[in-house]
Amino acid sequence: MLEKKPVILVIDDEESMRDSCSQALTRVGFRAETAEDGSIGLEKVKETKPDLVLIDLKMPGISGIDVLEKVKEIDPNIISVVITGYATVESAVEAMKKGAYDFLPKPFTPEELRIIINRGLERRELILETESLRKEKKLIEDNFITMVSHQLQSPLVAIQQFFEVILGGMVGEVQEKQKEMITRSRDRMDGLLKLIDDWLDVARLDSGQIVDNIEPLSLKKVIKKIIEDMRPLTQDDNISLELGSCSENDLVQGDKETLEQVFSNLITNAIRYNKPKGKVVITIKENEDFISAEVKDTGIGIAKEHLPFIFDQFYRVKRGEDHKIKGTGLGLSIAKKIVEAHGGSVQVSSELGKGSSFTVLLPKA
C-alpha cells in the first residue's frame, strides 16, 4: 500500500462533476484536488504531485488529450484516466493510445469511479516499485564496481609487491623450492588481477560507462600504436606482425581508449593462438557506411562448433595445444561490447589448424 493518502486530481470544467467526484473520493480516504480547466490542472499537477489524474476529454481551452500528453511529460509515472461523454468513444481510444491508463464513460456511479481509481493506483504502485528496484540495482552495480576496484584490487597488488620483494632476495636468501612456489603464486596473482581488470571493464561497459569520448579517429593510427605495443609478445614464437593494405579513408567515429583495447585484445589473441613463425596481418578497408579492420592470423584456428560461443563471457575453447595459454575468457566479449557500443559489429571466420580472421566494422566519421 502507498504510505500517504493517495492524491487524485480531477480536471473537469463542470462544477457538479468536480464536486461529486471529490466527495466520492474523499469518502474512501483519498485526498481530492480539483481544477476547472486544463491549464489550472497542469499547474496543480506540478504543485500537488498527484498519483492519479482524472481528465475530462471535452473541455474549453486546452483539450483533454493535450492535458494528458502534458501530464505524461511532467511525470510519466502519473496514472491518467479520461472521462468521456457517450459521443466520444473514439477520443477515448485515442487517449488510450496516447498513454491514458483507462477511461470512464459518463455518467458513472461513485462505485464505478472507485473501482477504476483503485485499479489505477495498483498499477501506479507497481510502476513505482519497478522504478525503485531498477534504481537499487543500478546502485548495487555502481557500488560493485567501486568495491571491486578498491577493496579487492588494492590488497592483491600489495601481496604481489611482497612476492617481488621476497623474490628479489631483499628479505633474506630464498631457496630454490621456495622461489619456485612464490613465482607460481605471483603468476596466479597476475592471472587474478587480469581477471578483475577484465571483469571491471565488463561491469563498466554494462553500466554504460567507458565509451564516452567519441570523436573522428584514424583507425590506422590506433592500430599502429597497438602493433608497436604488442611487438614484444611476438618474439618468443618468432611471429611476424604487420599492417597490410589500408584504404585512404580510415576515419571512424570512435573512443580512442576503448578502440585501443579492442585491437589490443584481438591482436594479442592472434599472437597467442598462433603457431611458431606464424603471421598476423591487419588490413583496413572502406565500405559504404563502415570502415572495416581485419585481424588475420595463421594460427591454430577455432573449430566450427566453438565459433558461436567465443564472444560469450568466460568462454574458452578447451583443447590440447592452448591448454597452457592463460586467459580469462573475457577478452572477446569485452571487444564485442565496445564495438557494439560504437554502433559497429565484429565478425569471425576461422578454419581449424589454418588460422582465424576477426573483422571489426566501425561507423565512418
Ligand code: ADP
Ligand atoms: P581468452 O583468450 O582470455 O581465453 P577471449 O575471449 O579473448 O578469451 O577468447 C575466447 C576463446 O576464443 C579463447 O579461449 C580461444 O580459444 C579462442 N580464440 C580467440 N581468438 C583466437 C584466435 N585468434 N585464434 C584461435 N583461437 C582464438
